[in-house]
Amino acid sequence: MASFDNPWAMVFLPDGRxxxxxxxxxxxxxxxxxxxxxxxxVPAVFFGGQLGLQDVALAPDFATSGQIYLSYAEPATGGQRLAVARATLSIAGAPALTNLAVVWRAQPTTTGGQLGARMAFSPDGFLYVATGERQQGTPAQDLSGTLGKIVRLNLDGTTPAGNPFATTAGARAEIWTLGHRNPYGLVFASDGRLFESEMGPAGGDEFNLIAAGRNYGWPNVSEGDNYDGSRIPRHSTNTAYTAPLVSWTPVIAPGGMIQYRGTRFSGWTGDFILAGLAQQGIVRVRVSGSTAAEAARIGLGNRIREVEEGPDGAIWALEDGDGGRLLRLDPA
Incomplete structure (x- = not known):
């Protein structure tokens, strides 16, 4: 099977590639x-640490438009910023992107940390982007910027009507939720609800149900603590913050995430599958109404960065790092 240099994301095309x-x-x-x-x-990217070319997603009308979206670390004055670009993919001959244009950029520009960078399209046709707070904490609570947020955009990157902070003085109109640390999973479920997973600090990885206007608390509250051992108040101490449905201590370090829609893995249909970096495998989470719980773990012996469901219901995984392999997972 193929291997890659620090793979980050994958998506299946209609033809199975x-x-x-x-x-x-x-x-x-x-x-x-x-x-x-x-x-x-492909656009020029800044590569270093956790930054580089990150997510890839097919436009909702890909079958007719051929358009895809990429998220990546864009070099900029003062550091780097998360950029989302749209382009047309041609695979009739030598595969190429054309008509590439940046449709949205996170603000402000800074250095280091994590971008978040996951993208998801809602059933009603909007683009959602999850952004990291770049290991700086306080920007996640600052509505004048988009670090540590989930944003809702039109497909051309403009801001749609009806976003929760559109009339808040000094707030970025594209913000949908705030208080996120390092979101690496973003999935619309079959019932239309939006779920997100993110890395906590020393403990406190999260699986969240996302609702418009909610504040998920980082860095003011967390189910984990600071790396120096100092304690962070828990979500339960302040009802202004929305607590995760599931949290993990010790951490699993979640990477990509899917909701499994197939039947090849009996009993898994509708469950969420999270790539586990620290866990070195995949973690299965079952949602029941407004609650959720971990259902199972499967160790794969290496840090797993990304998961996707193939056309026949197999699960595909990407290992993290230099030489990360593409794996096909089938029931035992």
């Missing part, structure tokens, strides 16, 4: 037997 991103800035078209072809026309 997949697109895979590498943080250093390459995009690959990959067959299910592991044949790789590089896609040209």
């Amino acid at each position: 997949m697109l895979v991103t590498e943080k250093p800035g390459k995009l690959w078209l990959v067959t299910q037997v592991g044949v790789k072809t590089q896609v040209t026309g």
Whole structure:
């Protein structure tokens, strides 16, 4: 099977092939037997630490438009910023991106940390982007910027009507929720609800149900503590903050996330599957109404960055790091 240089995300195309991103800035078209072809026309990215080329997603009308979205660390004066670009993918010959344009940028520009960078399309046709707070804490509570937020956008990157902070003085109109640390999972469930997973500090990884205007508390509250051992108040100490449905201490360090829609894995339909970096495998979470709980863990022996469901219901995973392998998972 194929291996990659620091892979980060993947998405299946209608023909069964997949697109895979590498943080250093390459995009690959990959067959299910592991044949790789590089896609040209990818934007220049800043690669370092946790930053680089990150998520890839198909536009809701991909079948007719051929458009895809990329999220990545864009070099900028004063550091880097999360950028989301839209482009047309051509795979009729040598695979290439054309008509690439940046549709949205996170603010402000800064250095280091994590971008978040996950994208998801809602059933009613909006683009949601999860952004990290770049390991700076307080920006997650600052409505004048988009770090540590989930934003809701039109497909062209403009701000739709009806966002919860659109009339709040000094707030960025695209903000949907705030108080996030390092969100690496963002999924619309089959029932239309939005779920998110994020890394906590020393403990306190989270699986959240996302609702418009909610504040998820970081860095004022957490189910984990600071790396120096000092305690952070828990969500239960302040009802202004929305607590996670599930939290993990010790951490699993969640990467990508899906809701499993297939039937190949009996009894898993509707469950959420999270890539586990620290856990070195996958974690299955079952949601029941407004509650959720971990259902199972499967160790894979390596840090897992990304998961996706294949056309036949198999689960595909990407290992983290240099030489990270593409894995196909089937029931035992």
